[in-house]
Structures are given as structure tokens and as C-alpha cells.
Amino acid sequence: METILKDRLLAKLADIVGPDNVSSETVDRITHSFDATQRQCLPDLVVHPANTDEISRIVRLANAENIPLLPRGAGSGFTGGSLPIHGGIVLVLTRMNRILEIDTDNLIAVVEPGVITGRLQKEVERLGLFYPPDPASKDFSTLGGNIAECAGGPRCVKYGVTRDYVLGLEVVTPTGAIIHTGGRTMKNVVGYDLTRLFVGSEGTLGIVTRITLRLLPKPEARKTMLVAFKSIDGAAQAVSAIIRGKIIPTTLEFMDGSAIDCVRKSTTLDLPLACRAVLIIEVDGDREQLDAQAGKIIAIIQPLGVLETRVAETSEESEAIWKVRRSVSPSLRTLNPNKFNEDIVVPRSKVPEMIRALEAIANRYGVPIVNFGHAGDGNIHVNVMVDLAEAGMEEKVQLALNEIFRTTVDLGGSVSGEHGIGTSKAPYIGMELDQATLATMRLIKQALDPNNIMNPGKIFLEDAPVAATGAPLS
Amino acid sequence: MVEQKTLEDYRDDIAQCVRCGACQAHCPVYLETGREGSVARGKIVLAASVLAGEVGLEERLRDEMSLCLLCGSCVVKCPNRVPTDGIVGALRRRITDDQGLSPIGKGVAALTGSKVLLKTLLKGADLFSPLLFKKIPETSGLRLRFSPDILKNRSLPPLPERNLFARVPELLEGEADKPVLGVFAGCALTYLYPQVGEILVRLPHSLGYSVFLPRDQGCCGMPALSSGNGPLIDKLAKTNVEAFANRKVETILTACASCHGMLAGHYAAKTGNPFEGELVDIHVFLAQQGLIDKLAALPRWRQPLRVTYHDPCHLRTAGITQQPRQLLRALPQIEFVEMEDAGLCCGLGGTFTAAHPELSRSIGDRKVAGIQASRVEMIASGCPGCILQLQDIVDRAGLPVKAVHTLELIQQALTEPPQ
Numbered sequence: 034m035e036t037i038l039k040d041r042l043l044a045k046l047a048d049i050v051g052p053d054n055v056s057s058e059t060v061d062r063i064t065h066s067f068d069a070t071q072r073q074c075l076p077d078l079v080v081h082p083a084n085t086d087e088i089s090r091i092v093r094l095a096n097a098e099n100i101p102l103l104p105r106g107a108g109s110g111f112t113g114g115s116l117p118i119h120g121g122i123v124l125v126l127t128r129m130n131r132i133l134e135i136d137t138d139n140l141i142a143v144v145e146p147g148v149i150t151g152r153l154q155k156e157v158e159r160l161g162l163f164y165p166p167d168p169a170s171k172d173f174s175t176l177g178g179n180i181a182e183c184a185g186g187p188r189c190v191k192y193g194v195t196r197d198y199v200l201g202l203e204v205v206t207p208t209g210a211i212i213h214t215g216g217r218t219m220k221n222v223v224g225y226d227l228t229r230l231f232v233g234s235e236g237t238l239g240i241v242t243r244i245t246l247r248l249l250p251k252p253e254a255r256k257t258m259l260v261a262f263k264s265i266d267g268a269a270q271a272v273s274a275i276i277r278g279k280i281i282p283t284t285l286e287f288m289d290g291s292a293i294d295c296v297r298k299s300t301t302l303d304l305p306l307a308c309r310a311v312l313i314i315e316v317d318g319d320r321e322q323l324d325a326q327a328g329k330i331i332a333i334i335q336p337l338g339v340l341e342t343r344v345a346e347t348s349e350e351s352e353a354i355w356k357v358r359r360s361v362s363p364s365l366r367t368l369n370p371n372k373f374n375e376d377i378v379v380p381r382s383k384v385p386e387m388i389r390a391l392e393a394i395a396n397r398y399g400v401p402i403v404n405f406g407h408a409g410d411g412n413i414h415v416n417v418m419v420d421l422a423e424a425g426m427e428e429k430v431q432l433a434l435n436e437i438f439r440t441t442v443d444l445g446g447s448v449s450g451e452h453g454i455g456t457s458k459a460p461y462i463g464m465e466l467d468q469a470t471l472a473t474m475r476l477i478k479q480a481l482d483p484n485n486i487m488n489p490g491k492i493f494l495e496d497a498p499v500a501a502t503g504a505p506l507s
Numbered sequence: 508m509v510e511q512k513t514l515e516d517y518r519d520d521i522a523q524c525v526r527c528g529a530c531q532a533h534c535p536v537y538l539e540t541g542r543e544g545s546v547a548r549g550k551i552v553l554a555a556s557v558l559a560g561e562v563g564l565e566e567r568l569r570d571e572m573s574l575c576l577l578c579g580s581c582v583v584k585c586p587n588r589v590p591t592d593g594i595v596g597a598l599r600r601r602i603t604d605d606q607g608l609s610p611i612g613k614g615v616a617a618l619t620g621s622k623v624l625l626k627t628l629l630k631g632a633d634l635f636s637p638l639l640f641k642k643i644p645e646t647s648g649l650r651l652r653f654s655p656d657i658l659k660n661r662s663l664p665p666l667p668e669r670n671l672f673a674r675v676p677e678l679l680e681g682e683a684d685k686p687v688l689g690v691f692a693g694c695a696l697t698y699l700y701p702q703v704g705e706i707l708v709r710l711p712h713s714l715g716y717s718v719f720l721p722r723d724q725g726c727c728g729m730p731a732l733s734s735g736n737g738p739l740i741d742k743l744a745k746t747n748v749e750a751f752a753n754r755k756v757e758t759i760l761t762a763c764a765s766c767h768g769m770l771a772g773h774y775a776a777k778t779g780n781p782f783e784g785e786l787v788d789i790h791v792f793l794a795q796q797g798l799i800d801k802l803a804a805l806p807r808w809r810q811p812l813r814v815t816y817h818d819p820c821h822l823r824t825a826g827i828t829q830q831p832r833q834l835l836r837a838l839p840q841i842e843f844v845e846m847e848d849a850g851l852c853c854g855l856g857g858t859f860t861a862a863h864p865e866l867s868r869s870i871g872d873r874k875v876a877g878i879q880a881s882r883v884e885m886i887a888s889g890c891p892g893c894i895l896q897l898q899d900i901v902d903r904a905g906l907p908v909k910a911v912h913t914l915e916l917i918q919q920a921l922t923e924p925p926q
Contacts, residue, residue: 065560067526081542131675151532173529
């Protein structure tokens with residue numbers, strides 16, 4: 034960005050948010066140049082607004098000057114949603130972190146976008162209420178970010194994803210208008226359902242500044258169990274069998290043989306040696322129903338090659354089981370330095386078929402693929418672990434990924450269940466969406482954001498606005 | 508002897524950060540500021556940029572690097588265990604090497620680098636009294652480290668007449684068949700809380716051990732680490748290692764979490780433990796000695812005090828969380844209650860409190876809700892720095908709570924008749 038333009042913007046932004054809350058210094062640009070994708074692109078300016086009015090004024094300024102605007106929460110996304118790939122202004126929402134209201138009569142919470150998901154959960158649980166979406170990042174990711182990506186998590190098997198809990202939003206549109214979608218009621222059919230349009234829009238349609246969430250009563254108790262299987266096929270079939278048995282557990286997580294191997298290498302894992310797959314199953318509800326539910330599940334899956342079933346009797350035992358699952362991600366790096374982390378989702382009945390296909394792809398291309406994740410809703414975290422320093426590996430990975438996504442779509446699935454498209458999955462969106470559907474989405478984007486200033490270059494691989502000049506760092 | 512890691516030495520560690528953001532949930536400073544430069548991930552990216560020559564050691568970078576308590580909370584929660592505290596320490600040393608000490612760093616150097624000065628200042632005097640300040644030249648960094656401005660409204664213990672060295676001999680002979688234990692007391696337990704230092708020496712002695720408290724030991728170097736003074740750390744480390752070199756000790760005891768973190772952590776980071784003996788926190792030692800059962804067997808007091816425990820960062824991140832609690836639970840005169848957020852940092856953080864007094868206070872104030880809800884009369888902890896800060900926190904909040912060292916309660920149980 035030209036110095037004259039930058040200085041003018043800096044002065045104007047300082048007028049809006051105060052000089053302490055805007056910066057064009059290299060240090061601040063660097064600390065806002067990345068997210069969890071490990072790519073880096075420098076923004077031109079970083080601004081920390083305090084309220085909706087300030088955001089509206091910033092958006093009007095950016096729109097008038099044709100400057101890209103990047104809303105950012107915790108910056109913990111996996112697909113590049115908050116990367117300033119065309120430079121511009123990073124707009125950080127962490128100052129807007131108030132829980133404005135928890136309405137125990139109507140089971141509603143009203144929050145600002147910078148509230149950490151885990152903090153809201155803690156606060157509502159104190160009052161006997163429950164906000165179910167639980168992305169792995171819940172202790173640091175923000176509700177604004179969760180809405181932008183429509184975050185999921187293990188509990189989605191039973192409770193659904195972020196969009197199922199959003200009743201209404203206040204949004205600053207790309208032209209600076211402040212609009213209000215939905216409301217405070219469960220039923221509401223007045224006009225288009227813009228709430229759903231904004232949930233999962235990855236910051237490309239506007240900036241969410243206030244959120245009304247639906248809450249549930251907190252389940253009385255939960256029960257966790259770990260089931261060790263002889264084969265991944267048995268575990269995958271167990272997932273389908275449980276669902277077919279008309280039981281919806283709270284969570285139904287799985288780890289394949291290579292995930293178990295990784296964990297074995299980095300921690301002491303107390304599992305039978307013959308174990309090639311693990312399911313972690315949790316049920317919740319009234320205390321007296323839990324044993325019956327757990328018993329029914331055990332009976333259903335017993336014929337499918339179960340080596341061992343461990344039911345947690347205490348919260349410590351439950352924690353020990355979850356620790357096994359949580360240690361997968363950090364242990365992956367023992368395998369190879371570079372990780373391609375995909376979050377495909379297939380219809381639940383297709384999980385066994387997808388797992389078999391992934392094994393075949395791993396063998397065909399000679400790349401290790403570690404699979405784990407939310408098998409209960411068909412959402413599989415596929416981790417292609419490679420060393421990109423090896424000659425020809427980049428191409429090999431691309432071929433493998435292409436085939437993974439192709440198979441996913443062929444089985445009636447989606448290329449992303451909960452991480453979003455951002456930049457990293459943009460090349461594959463055409464595999465899943467036909468031209469007419471894509472064109473409709475672009476029409477919506479153009480109608481709301483005529484100058485393409487809001488998070489340009491995300492989802493659709495579009496051109497950036499004219500004034501954008503930020504250069505990728507690496 | 509003790510070699511310190513440079514920023515270059517951390518190059519591979521820096522590359523291990525996958526930018527996941529998990530550190531945000533555990534950084535006391537980030538929880539206050541919400542700014543990416545405050546948290547481990549932001550600092551690691553900046554460190555990488557410094558190594559790559561993409562950014563210089565400019566003012567904004569120095570600001571961000573000053574915003575770290577070196578508490579290590581991010582390190583233990585990091586999926587890849589990236590040693591951000593070490594990286595920030597190395598970067599601060601690089602800044603100092605390049606640009607000289609900050610005013611606060613100069614104060615630290617003046618105080619901890621000169622044992623004579625420290626002793627003179629503390630001998631029977633009130634370190635923090637305005638009278639004392641009249642004796643310090645206007646230009647002295649001491650005025651910055653302990654200036655009336657910084658100490659305004661802070662609760663401070665009355666300064667004891669006699670320091671630890673005046674209270675116990677250099678060597679207390681124990682039973683002939685038991686080994687000699689070394690004691691590293693540290694500044695706070697030598698000068699500020701010598702009554703606790705004395706328990707650290709006499710309690711192991713009462714168990715039959717000979718106890719060696721070398722007079723030549725100095726500051727552990729934590730404030731020097733915090734202010735980026737590499738040469739001073741070298742000097743102090745050399746002094747301390749030599750102090751213990753003349754007598755064979757298998758174990759060196761500490762009762763200050765920060766000293767333990769410094770001696771067992773930082774000194775050993777590059778080339779391993781430089782001491783002949785193993786560094787052992789007093790809680791761990793007493794637990795190993797079977798003191799928990801001994802305390803539990805004592806007759807219970809009729810009206811026990813409610814007491815909770817605050818985890819010093821440098822014990823918590825070293826994995827020492829259970830032994831202090833087990834000892835407290837076994838005490839006959841108290842009812843131990845767990846408080847919420849027992850592991851939250853108190854906000855002191857070496858020179859952090861001097862560099863960022865307001866932020867340090869607001870970090871500390873996060874403890875208030877947990878303390879209040881626990882309805883305790885005392886908070887025990889294993890670090891004199893935390894105890895100093897905790898007393899200040901509860902006093903400012905108007906809570907009738909006393910902060911004590913775990914050792915003081917153990918000593919009470921062992922020496923006072925049941926009430």
C-alpha cells in the first residue's frame with residue numbers, strides 16, 4: 034500500500050478507534066499475518082474496534098477507499114479465513130468480548146463476537162444451561178469466529194452445529210449498514226432467513242457484531258466409554274450399527290490404526306496390542322437412563338470385533354479416555370513434518386466405505402494418512418502426513434487430496450464439515466457445487482459487497498479489489 | 508559451566524509452533540490484553556521474523572517482548588511444547604546485548620548483582636522506606652525497581668531485623684549416616700522472609716540430615732532473566748554453582764518456586780544441571796520423607812482454619828502440584844479447600860510487576876473471585892514472590908486473608924500444641 038494512502042487511513046482510523054487501537058507498525062502487521070494454516074501474509078493495518086458503531090465507520094471507510102477488510106477473532110482457523118492474502122485492514126474483534134445477557138426464562142444468551150466459546154459455556158453451565166457446539170479450539174476460539182466458520186465439534190452428533198444455535202445476529206454489511214437478522218424466538222418466518230446466510234459465510238458478507246444464541250438445559254450426567262476394535266472396518270461398521278439401532282450418542286469419535294500408532298509412540302497407551310481402531314462413545318441425559326443406553330450400545334457393537342470395552346466410572350476415568358483422543362493431533366508430527374489436515378464429511382452409512390477408500394489412497398500414493406474424528410456424524414479428520422522436502426511429494430499430495438475429495442463427493446459427502454473453505458479448500462469447491470449454485474452464491478456476494486472488500490479471495494478464488502497490495506510473506 | 512541459549516539455539520523450537528492458538532487460553536497477559544503480540548504464538552512469530560531479518564529490535568518489538576511473565580503456562584499447554592519462556596528470555600538478552608539495559612534492568616543489576624549493596628540495604632533497615640530512598644543516588648536503578656510510585660499502595664511485610672544467615676549456621680550437623688543436604692534460599696527467603704528460610708533449613712535437620720547453607724550463594728538470577736541481562740545471569744550462576752562446589756551434596760533444596768525454576772530450568776536449559784546435587788523443591792522432599800503420614804497422624808485441632816493453595820507458576824509448570832496439596836490436606840490445624848483458578852498466575856513475574864504495574868495488578872485481581880468463593884482465612888503457597896503478591900491482592904480487595912508459605916503451616920503443626 035502506498036505510504037500516502039496508509040498514513041491517511043491510519044489518521045482516519047485513529048479518529049474512529051483512538052490511536053492506541055490502530056497500528057501500521059511492522060510488528061503488529063507480523064502478529065496479524067497468520068492463522069492456524071501456517072501461511073503468512075502481511076496486512077497493511079491492524080485495528081481493534083470497541084463497538085458496532087466504530088466497525089460501521091471503519092467499513093464505510095474501507096469501502097470508500099476500496100481496501101480489503103479482514104475480520105479476525107482468535108485467528109485459529111484451519112482454512113485461511115482470517116489471512117490477509119491481499120493485504121488491507123485486519124479488524125480484530127477481541128475487545129468486543131462481553132456476555133451481554135443470559136436469559137434463563139427464554140434460554141437465550143446475547144454476546145459480542147469476541148467472547149471465547151468456552152467462557153460462555155462455563156457461564157451458562159453455572160446456571161444449569163448448556164451451549165453444545167464444542168470445537169476442539171473452544172478454549173480460545175471466539176463465538177464470532179465459530180459463526181463465521183459454522184464450527185462443529187464432537188457433540189454435534191447429537192446436538193448439531195453452531196448454526197443450529199444461532200437465533201439472531203447484528204451484522205455490519207460490507208457497505209457499512211447495520212442490520213439485524215432473526216430475533217429472540219424459536220419461531221420466526223419474517224422475511225428471508227439471513228441468519229443462516231451469515232452463519233458460515235467466513236467473513237465474506239459482513240462483520241457479526243452481536244449474537245443471540247439458543248441454549249439448552251444442561252444434561253444431568255454423561256457416561257464415557259472406550260471401545261477397542263480388531264479392525265477399522267469393525268469400528269466403522271459399529272458407527273453405522275449404533276445409528277441404525279436408533280441411538281444417537283452425544284459423541285462418537287474414532288481413531289484408526291495409524292492414529293493409535295502415533296499415540297503409542299508419544300505416550301504410554303494402555304490398549305491391547307491387536308487393537309487397530311478405537312471408538313470413544315459418550316452418552317448424556319438423565320442419570321438413570323445412562324446405564325441402559327450404554328448397555329444397548331455395547332450389545333449392538335459386540336459382534337463387530339470388539340477386543341475390549343472400558344466404561345468410565347468416574348470423571349477422572351472419563352478424562353483419561355478423552356486424553357487418548359486429544360493426544361492424537363499433537364502426536365502426528367512424530368510421523369512426518371508436514372500435515373494436510375482435511376475435514377471431509379460423508380453420510381454416516383458411508384463411513385466404512387470412506388475409510389476403506391482412504392486406506393486404498395494411502396497405499397496407492399505411498400503417503401501416510403491418519404484418520405480420526407467425529408465418525409458419528411460422518412465427519413472424518415483426514416491427515417495426510419508427509420515430508421514436503423522429499424522430491425515430488427507436493428504433486429503426490431495434491432493427487433491424493435484430489436482423490437480423497439472426489440471420493441467424498443461421490444459418496445454424497447462434503448469437502449468440509451466444519452473448517453470452512455477459506456483459501457485452502459477453494460480449489461475443490463467446484464467438485465461439490467455445480468456452476469449454477471456457485472453463480473448464485475457469487476450473486477449474493479456481489480449484491481452485498483459490490484466492491485469486494487470483505488475478506489476478498491476467500492471461498493471463490495476471486496480477484497481482489499484494486500487498492501490491495503499486501504504481499505505474502507512466505 | 509552454565510551456558511545460556513541464544514535465539515539461534517531456539518531456531519528448531521520456533522519452527523515447532525504450528526500457530527494453533529492454544530496458548531491464548533493459558534496466557535495471563537493475553538487474557539487481559541486480547542492482543543496477539545502478548546501471547547506465545549505472536550511472540551514466536553516475531554522471534555522467527557527477527558531471525559529471518561524481517562523485523563528489527565525496534566520499540567514495538569521491545570514492548571511486546573516485555574509483555575511476558577515467563578510463567579511457562581503456555582509451554583505446558585502447547586501441543587508441541589514450544590519453550591516460549593526460553594525464547595522470550597533469549598530475545599530479551601539479545602535486545603539488551605544490542606541496546607543496553609532498560610532502566611528497570613539497570614535497577615535489577617544494581618540490586619542483585621552486588622551482594623554488598625543488597626546486604627547493606629537490607630540490614631535492619633526498611634528497604635522500602637522513603638528514608639532509604641534518600642540514601643540512593645537519583646540515578647540509581649534501584650529507585651525504579653522499588654520506587655515509591657511502584658510500591659504505592661502495595662502491601663509489604665515488615666522487614667526483619669536479622670536475615671537468614673544471621674539465624675542459622677552455615678552447616679548444621681545431623682546424624683552421621685545421613686547425607687548432607689544443600690539449601691538454596693534465594694533473596695526473598697534470606698532477607699524478606701528469613702523465618703521461612705529458617706524452617707527450610709531446620710526442618711530437614713530435624714529429620715536427621717546435615718544441612719549446608721553456603722554463605723556465598725547469591726540471587727538465583729530470575730530478575731536478571733526477566734530483564735534480559737545475560738552477563739549478570741552468567742555471573743550469578745557461576746557464584747551459585749561455586750557456592751555448592753566445595754561440599755558434596757546429593758540434593759539441593761529450594762522453597763522458592765522461582766529459584767527452583769531458575770536453577771533447575773534455566774541453568775540447565777542448554778548443558779544440563781550444573782550442580783553436583785539434584786534440585787528438589789521442599790514440598791517434594793518432605794513428601795518423599797513420609798511427612799504426609801506423620802502430619803496426618805497428629806491430633807486434629809478443634810477449630811481448624813480454612814486454607815487454600817495457590818500454585819506458583821514455576822512449581823505448576825514443573826509438574827509439582829500434588830505434593831503441596833497432600834501436605835496441606837494432612838495438616839491437623841487446617842481444613843484444606845481447593846479454590847477455583849488455583850493455577851492462575853499472581854501477576855508478579857520477575858520484573859513484570861515493575862515494568863507493567865497496572866497490568867500486573869489486573870492479572871492478580873483475577874484471583875480474587877476464587878479466593879472469595881473459597882471463604883478461606885489463609886492462602887498457602889510455595890513461592891515468596893507469590894506470597895508477597897497474594898497478600899497485596901487480598902489487601903486491595905479488602906479480604907481478611909493472610910498469605911503464608913506452606914512451610915509455616917507445617918512448622919506450626921509440628922511445634923504447636925493442638926488448640
